[in-house]
Amino acid sequence: MSQLPKSNIKLKASDYATDQDVRWCPGCGDYSILKQVQTVLAELGQDPDQIAIISGIGCSSRFPYYMETYGLHSIHGRAPGIVSGLKLANPELSVWMVTGDGDGLSIGGNHMLHILRRNFDVNIMLFNNQIYGLTKGQYSPTSELHKKTKSTPLGSLDHPVNPLAFAMGSDATFVARSMDRDPKHLQEMLKRSAEHKGTSFLEIYQNCNIFNDGAFFTFTDKETKKATALFLEQGKPLIFGQNDELGIRLDGYKPTVVPLNEGEFSADDLWIHDEFDMYKAQFLTRFFDDPNHMSEYYLPRPFGVFYQTNRPTYEEMVFEQLDIARKSQGEGNLDKLLAGSTTWEIQ
Amino acid sequence: MSQLPKSNIKLKASDYATDQDVRWCPGCGDYSILKQVQTVLAELGQDPDQIAIISGIGCSSRFPYYMETYGLHSIHGRAPGIVSGLKLANPELSVWMVTGDGDGLSIGGNHMLHILRRNFDVNIMLFNNQIYGLTKGQYSPTSELHKKTKSTPLGSLDHPVNPLAFAMGSDATFVARSMDRDPKHLQEMLKRSAEHKGTSFLEIYQNCNIFNDGAFFTFTDKETKKATALFLEQGKPLIFGQNDELGIRLDGYKPTVVPLNEGEFSADDLWIHDEFDMYKAQFLTRFFDDPNHMSEYYLPRPFGVFYQTNRPTYEEMVFEQLDIARKSQGEGNLDKLLAGSTTWEIQ
Amino acid sequence: MKNITKSVQEEVTIKFAGDSGDGMQLTGDLFTNDTALTGSDLATFPDFPAEIRAPAGTLAGVSGFQLHFGSKKIYTPGDTVDVLVAMNAAALKTNLNRVRAGGTLILNEDGFDTKNLRLAKYEAGENPLEDPRLEDYEVFKMNVTKLTRECLKDSPLGTKEKDRCKNMFVLGFLLWRYSRSMDSVIQFIDTKFKGKADIQEANLLTLKAGYHYGDTTETFTTTYEVKSAPLDKGTYRSIMGNQAVVYGLVAASQKSGLPLFYGSYPITPASDILHSLSALKNFGVKTFQAEDEIAAICSAIGASYGGNLAVTGTSGPGLALKGEAMGLALMLELPLLIINIQRGGPSTGLPTKTEQADLLMSLYGRNGESPIPVVAAKSPADAFEAAFEAARIALQHMTPVIFLSDGYIANGAEPWKFPKSSDIPEIKIKFAEGKDRNDGIPYQPYLRDENLVRPWALPGTPGLAHRIGGLEKEDITGNVSYDPANHEHMVKTRAAKVEKIADFIPEQSLEMGVEQGDLLILGWGSTYGVIKSVVNELLNKGHQVAHAQVRYLNPFPKNLGDMMRSYKKVLIPEINNGQLAKVIRDKYLIEVVQYNKIMGIPITHAELRDFAAKLLGEI
Amino acid sequence: MKNITKSVQEEVTIKFAGDSGDGMQLTGDLFTNDTALTGSDLATFPDFPAEIRAPAGTLAGVSGFQLHFGSKKIYTPGDTVDVLVAMNAAALKTNLNRVRAGGTLILNEDGFDTKNLRLAKYEAGENPLEDPRLEDYEVFKMNVTKLTRECLKDSPLGTKEKDRCKNMFVLGFLLWRYSRSMDSVIQFIDTKFKGKADIQEANLLTLKAGYHYGDTTETFTTTYEVKSAPLDKGTYRSIMGNQAVVYGLVAASQKSGLPLFYGSYPITPASDILHSLSALKNFGVKTFQAEDEIAAICSAIGASYGGNLAVTGTSGPGLALKGEAMGLALMLELPLLIINIQRGGPSTGLPTKTEQADLLMSLYGRNGESPIPVVAAKSPADAFEAAFEAARIALQHMTPVIFLSDGYIANGAEPWKFPKSSDIPEIKIKFAEGKDRNDGIPYQPYLRDENLVRPWALPGTPGLAHRIGGLEKEDITGNVSYDPANHEHMVKTRAAKVEKIADFIPEQSLEMGVEQGDLLILGWGSTYGVIKSVVNELLNKGHQVAHAQVRYLNPFPKNLGDMMRSYKKVLIPEINNGQLAKVIRDKYLIEVVQYNKIMGIPITHAELRDFAAKLLGEI
Numbered sequence A, B: 001m002s003q004l005p006k007s008n009i010k011l012k013a014s015d016y017a018t019d020q021d022v023r024w025c026p027g028c029g030d031y032s033i034l035k036q037v038q039t040v041l042a043e044l045g046q047d048p049d050q051i052a053i054i055s056g057i058g059c060s061s062r063f064p065y066y067m068e069t070y071g072l073h074s075i076h077g078r079a080p081g082i083v084s085g086l087k088l089a090n091p092e093l094s095v096w097m098v099t100g101d102g103d104g105l106s107i108g109g110n111h112m113l114h115i116l117r118r119n120f121d122v123n124i125m126l127f128n129n130q131i132y133g134l135t136k137g138q139y140s141p142t143s144e145l146h147k148k149t150k151s152t153p154l155g156s157l158d159h160p161v162n163p164l165a166f167a168m169g170s171d172a173t174f175v176a177r178s179m180d181r182d183p184k185h186l187q188e189m190l191k192r193s194a195e196h197k198g199t200s201f202l203e204i205y206q207n208c209n210i211f212n213d214g215a216f217f218t219f220t221d222k223e224t225k226k227a228t229a230l231f232l233e234q235g236k237p238l239i240f241g242q243n244d245e246l247g248i249r250l251d252g253y254k255p256t257v258v259p260l261n262e263g264e265f266s267a268d269d270l271w272i273h274d275e276f277d278m279y280k281a282q283f284l285t286r287f288f289d290d291p292n293h294m295s296e297y298y299l300p301r302p303f304g305v306f307y308q309t310n311r312p313t314y315e316e317m318v319f320e321q322l323d324i325a326r327k328s329q330g331e332g333n334l335d336k337l338l339a340g341s342t343t344w345e346i347q
Numbered sequence C, D: 001m002k003n004i005t006k007s008v009q010e011e012v013t014i015k016f017a018g019d020s021g022d023g024m025q026l027t028g029d030l031f032t033n034d035t036a037l038t039g040s041d042l043a044t045f046p047d048f049p050a051e052i053r054a055p056a057g058t059l060a061g062v063s064g065f066q067l068h069f070g071s072k073k074i075y076t077p078g079d080t081v082d083v084l085v086a087m088n089a090a091a092l093k094t095n096l097n098r099v100r101a102g103g104t105l106i107l108n109e110d111g112f113d114t115k116n117l118r119l120a121k122y123e124a125g126e127n128p129l130e131d132p133r134l135e136d137y138e139v140f141k142m143n144v145t146k147l148t149r150e151c152l153k154d155s156p157l158g159t160k161e162k163d164r165c166k167n168m169f170v171l172g173f174l175l176w177r178y179s180r181s182m183d184s185v186i187q188f189i190d191t192k193f194k195g196k197a198d199i200q201e202a203n204l205l206t207l208k209a210g211y212h213y214g215d216t217t218e219t220f221t222t223t224y225e226v227k228s229a230p231l232d233k234g235t236y237r238s239i240m241g242n243q244a245v246v247y248g249l250v251a252a253s254q255k256s257g258l259p260l261f262y263g264s265y266p267i268t269p270a271s272d273i274l275h276s277l278s279a280l281k282n283f284g285v286k287t288f289q290a291e292d293e294i295a296a297i298c299s300a301i302g303a304s305y306g307g308n309l310a311v312t313g314t315s316g317p318g319l320a321l322k323g324e325a326m327g328l329a330l331m332l333e334l335p336l337l338i339i340n341i342q343r344g345g346p347s348t349g350l351p352t353k354t355e356q357a358d359l360l361m362s363l364y365g366r367n368g369e370s371p372i373p374v375v376a377a378k379s380p381a382d383a384f385e386a387a388f389e390a391a392r393i394a395l396q397h398m399t400p401v402i403f404l405s406d407g408y409i410a411n412g413a414e415p416w417k418f419p420k421s422s423d424i425p426e427i428k429i430k431f432a433e434g435k436d437r438n439d440g441i442p443y444q445p446y447l448r449d450e451n452l453v454r455p456w457a458l459p460g461t462p463g464l465a466h467r468i469g470g471l472e473k474e475d476i477t478g479n480v481s482y483d484p485a486n487h488e489h490m491v492k493t494r495a496a497k498v499e500k501i502a503d504f505i506p507e508q509s510l511e512m513g514v515e516q517g518d519l520l521i522l523g524w525g526s527t528y529g530v531i532k533s534v535v536n537e538l539l540n541k542g543h544q545v546a547h548a549q550v551r552y553l554n555p556f557p558k559n560l561g562d563m564m565r566s567y568k569k570v571l572i573p574e575i576n577n578g579q580l581a582k583v584i585r586d587k588y589l590i591e592v593v594q595y596n597k598i599m600g601i602p603i604t605h606a607e608l609r610d611f612a613a614k615l616l617g618e619i
């Protein structure tokens, strides 16, 4: 969301923390996300009393309890509905929604589709750990195919959801990805989400060190990160690799990885990132190769803002209609309403 | 679905019709769809006793009552769940699912996402009339923005769902569009759906002459059809226009309409349709300009098979795992199971 | 000039029946409004065909509108029909059995051609117009279609449009027959078709043609008059149940000073509430058509959290989906009004038919110990006050409340002596007040007042930042708590809080009858009219009976038990299999007598009277 | 060689408490299995921390396992603890209040360092080990961590891994203390860690170290023995409730010859059923983890339509979501088993705690008149037969059936004299047989047999093509019907069909006690153990009491009413606010006495005995 209710006194990240002891497993990626959110809110100077954090159910959805703001820990998958109503009751609030890959894409998938297309002004953080954490380790809609979990001893059979492709297919107005283990990038993405007026969909790769440890290490670990993660920057060419020796070209309309150190290609030949280009964004969401089965020139996993566009927010339009109605029909009069068109007297 | 249970005796379209009088409004587009389905099933010679038609709730979902096959008229939005279980109980059946824009994309949107990604072998027909017919005319998720309906006297505010973009975002394995008023094309698409092994998602533009009359006439009416509708054919260039005078090019990675009668461009310069190319399919789903606000070179609305790919069906994989388990562990033995690992005697 | 005798009647039941396309609902509405203007009391009951429009002329396509009016108090739309207007063969076939012997049939002969007869599933050659059984009735045949076209021969309209005026011909005729003027209808036509001169003209012409047809045609020698009824003094209007709910909600919004939020997903027969509210944006009403019922109720919970008067509305299948979220609202202790316009169940059941289907689900349809107040409307007009009351309870007691109506109330109409807005009581609300967030005193969202009600602290209020959710909360602080004793305390407190509402609702009163005696007929919801008319008759016959209609179904009024014990027998008639009876037996251990009709249609006066009479005989 | 006296005890309750990471559940399980092998009777009760793992050492992180065993019949996990094993300060703090005065505390001193004390929220300086209150107990302190590391000093394992063996030390010590051999545990270790030589070795070493620690350390001068209990002859195993459900379903599948389909969405405490079933693919079991509870039940409906034994499983919040689909199954009259492992409500409530939360929702939580049979398990072992019965009723009566268990049964364990598969009765099923589709006779899917059961006609059967759905159906043909009389007939028929099931279930029997007398304690579900132990005691004291536990909650056994009327008073203890009591009052108009505990934990023997005794005093 854009209009940021400022707090008058300068606040520290710690001012956004509650006295409740945090109940996540030691080492859980959620801790880092919590910290970055608190840091960013402090930087943005958002008034804690003007913030509402709405979540569903899941480890991730415990988030509100740890934020010294208004918070509602609702029911499984239904946070978007609550957010929609809250925004229509009070559009001024800075509303953040916390959900998980199960909460937001399994039971809550439909509400996610509809809040994205309606474009309420809310910042959605989807903690993707590719597992059901709170219920102790069943596979989730984002789990990779053939994943062995408590509920799939011989491996899962469900083709995984590609959250960002789904978000694009739902005509989201802001689509981005970040990770728990890169505080700087995560903070940056949180700020970008906050600045976007409309529904921001931010997928955050989050490590569940108990039930799905290391799911994203290929992308988040210093060792491999540079070779597997592609950081998107507006107006910059798509370059990655241990020593930035690889780039992405659109050859025809097929994205291909090209070496930059063999003379054949240079940065100028590469695809320039444009977060306002829906077609390119659709391509980028398809950079989704399974890191466990890398071919030599496999496509890196992008991080950053894939796409953003401006559409009026749903609540804006609703209040606009209320004004129009008042202007054209005049403020409603209860007596007139009750009387209706035809009345008669009994003497 | 591919394996088509053949009926031994040759059947006519009428053999697939029940004795129930059809309760759709006179002139409803559903009649044509019903007729084409019966015709195609007869042509394919599918044994009516091997067919199950599952629907949700809506005018469209009354479909099973008019088909002399097995049929289940379930509850609103939930047909995909029923289909999934039925397919796992009896994968041999030819299962057809009928749903509407409200049934399948409003209340049923989440189930739609998940059945598409799981890829059960079923043929989904989504009757899109951009309205809630059965409940007498509220706007639906596919209604155009600002639509005035019973529930939106000042116009709807919801950015409409793009059903095929949603299907692509859900990683569907077969994505196509047809219309009620083009029997030949509709029959063709129904056959293609039937032939595809996996979940076929076929959107059918259907006229609700009572609550949303003419919603698609720009695309379906002889007058305007050629100028506004683009019929996709595998391996053929994208050409349309009253006299086929227009074509589509991918200029860089932006689809643009070019004239073919001004010497500058010829058919050879055009985008060749390839239904196996996911990137191109994603482009095509974005040919979604509002026909009410056509610019000169506005993108036509594509009809035909946008995309198809082969993935093992969910039920195949499930039964495969059962076999693997039986082979590796041997057929389950109830006495062994009940006894477990540790037992003791009480004398 | 033929001479015409005028006969005065005490009451009449007219049924307008025709094809969905024949505009019988409009005809009924207009005749009803005109009847209301004469000061007669009245009750109406439309019966639509099943949702999907069947092809014209078929039995499934018949649409009916029944009006019962009289110069005495009218409680029901009438068991049997005195005058049947049938626009085609199907309409006659489906309704003839409802007409009393000796009743009047007004038939549109043009609706009985071979095509119509075939569609109405008459055997080839069989023609009801020649049916000897018609001799038991006074039959008037007229060629409405032909006559309409004739009188419009000079109109520029096409035949299809001309034929649409048919119903005006019938209406005109009936206005004449019941000694009315055409004024109210003319006024309607003028406003309705303003700007469409041709159509306006055509309707007027046809109306007058019908009126004069009666006047001039020799066959009609009698007109009738029904005088005004002894209604209380005051200004009246005609009202339908769903409309009354809408007004009740808007009134609650204005009287509480809270913006009204309505989150809903369309479903028969509740959709009209969404439609009407969406047209009241100048009252600041926000309507949100959600993607499903779960999103709808959750949006209402969010709006309530944000400080609106939050309402969600649906019918049975939708209510079944809202159970989990109702539990959340109950745990959050936020005000929320859940409107359920009941229809025939189970499952999709009979969507267009009425049934008191969901009392038990309303009371028990959630996981865990989850008491929720339930309020029911008893008639179209009563739905206004009942909805207002339900909203008041939700707001003042910080709880979800379920409001029950049904298809019969929703679509039925009756005269309503509507209140002046200045006479409607305020609903006092106070939100928790802000404080300095650095005063070191943590805010306590679950600290209750003497009525066990917790404060309503809106996000955005300085210094009150706090967290709530669906996990069990610690008393006072609202923190998550797994403490055993706290859980029991909270379960009992939530129950006690709902029980306490009994202190803030009126005691149960009698609609009519003796304070103690042989038989109390106890009802809830839409059985009101029929019970009242039956008890009225029984009282006149000198029986020791009484009638009470329960509006507050949870908690019950404190005196309900004692009231029931003042009678030898308690009879509970319900349009279900005995749901209130269950609850009464459980709560009061009273052996009540049930009368149940589960046919998707109201109980008739005769049915209930005969049953009650028999019961009285046994005492 | 020190001399050791052995004392024989009749019963002991041991509680193992430690950090989630300390492996107390495993220790408990292993000691339980070894206890079972001695032939003692036993009951266990694990209490986990709330779902999310709290940081090590905190109060929220404490995980406990309680075992009650004896040489007599054991009905409950024990009210008070005789021996508490506490691995750290938090474990001691949260459990001390449960230990009887004079009880034994076995404390791991290494779990009481300053960090642990701080995490356990002890005041700075305060040390429970020095707490004078400990003088009321027999206290043994041992440095389990240190001792473990010592005995593993030569092991190649890292400290973290070594410390994981801690629990083996404690286990070894207890085996010694209760005069057991180490065989069963050694066998477990060997199989469990097969291939992981180092870990296997380490666990063995630590186990033995613990065992010999008792043997050699001077402080321990007594060992104890609990002899075998008078259980019926036969072969036994230890079983947990959720496991028993799984076996019951598989048995029903094998005995009906139908493949088992389980559609579910994970939820505590039901998830384990999904987990176990997903591992039984070689039994042809198909598990489907759906996207939500609605899809889960719908997939089961689809599987049932296709001819499988279809089951869906969940807990309260999930059941609330399934209401609409249950109504569909009821309308379709297809067999469907709905498993509900109850937990603390309302809303998300207390996910890991037990409660008899959902009886009313199970009976009434659907729109319209929608009767569904309900069957409840009374103990972990009983869950096998109860689940089998529920499946049988669903299949043979073509109806959805709700099976109720709860967190206490689900995770509790007891010895089970398991049946031979050959002794389990067949479940006879016959599908409708195919016919020539051109014989001109339309198939009649709603033509019922003498038990009002309709045929099960599978898609794919030649000649039986037909349509079913959620709209009201015409009797016999199954066509959509809006006919009033038909609707009432179908509503009553669906009700009668469920009532008829009473002819196919056993009459209600007494668990123990007098055929008629002063007090009947009537229970359902997990109150079984405590009621039995209380009635047992009261009988021994010569009271005229009896115990009945209702398995079939809808319909009730035919003799239940008469049974209740044979006693002066009927007491219904429930872990809820009185849900069965409501139903009994409604159905039998009997003024029952309630005893309700709503704390997420079982009723204790003392609590119920005292209440019952008082009640008997008043008679």
Ligand SMILES: Cc1ncc(C[n+]2csc(CCOP(=O)(O)OP(=O)(O)O)c2C)c(N)n1
Residues within 6 Å of the ligand: A057, A058, A059, A060, A061, A076, A099, A100, A101, A102, A103, A104, A127, A129, A131, A132, A133, A134, A135, A140, D265, D266, D267, D268, D293, D317, D318, D321, D348
């Ligand atoms: C209606 C309902 N169904 C199921 C559950 C059980 N449940 C709680 S959280 C959860 C999924 C958690 O996964 P995710 O959303 O990925 O969150 P995470 O714990 O991984 O952060 C489930 C199935 C519930 N609480 N409510």
Ligand SMILES: Cc1ncc(C[n+]2csc(CCOP(=O)(O)OP(=O)(O)O)c2C)c(N)n1
Residues within 6 Å of the ligand: B057, B058, B059, B060, B061, B076, B099, B100, B101, B102, B103, B104, B127, B129, B131, B132, B133, B134, B135, B140, C265, C266, C267, C268, C293, C317, C318, C321, C348
């Ligand atoms: C749970 C539930 N909610 C709402 C309804 C009411 N309802 C029936 S059909 C329908 C939408 C129909 O629209 P669509 O799916 O587009 O089908 P169409 O009638 O246009 O073919 C609705 C809201 C219902 N039957 N059940």
Ligand code: SF4
Residues within 6 Å of the ligand: A023, A024, A025, A027, A028, A029, A030, A059, A060, A129, A133, A134, A207, A208, A209, A210, A211, D052, D053
């Ligand atoms: S289970 Fe996984 S996601 Fe949940 S708190 Fe623990 S580490 Fe984090």
Ligand code: SF4
Residues within 6 Å of the ligand: B023, B024, B025, B027, B028, B029, B030, B059, B060, B129, B133, B134, B207, B208, B209, B210, B211, C052, C053
């Ligand atoms: S309402 Fe519309 S969609 Fe429904 S049957 Fe009539 S024309 Fe067809």
Ligand SMILES: [Mg+2]
Residues within 6 Å of the ligand: A058, A100, A101, A102, A127, A128, A129, A130, A131, A132, A133, A140
């Ligand atoms: Mg997750």
Ligand SMILES: [Mg+2]
Residues within 6 Å of the ligand: B058, B100, B101, B102, B127, B128, B129, B130, B131, B132, B133, B140
């Ligand atoms: Mg539609």
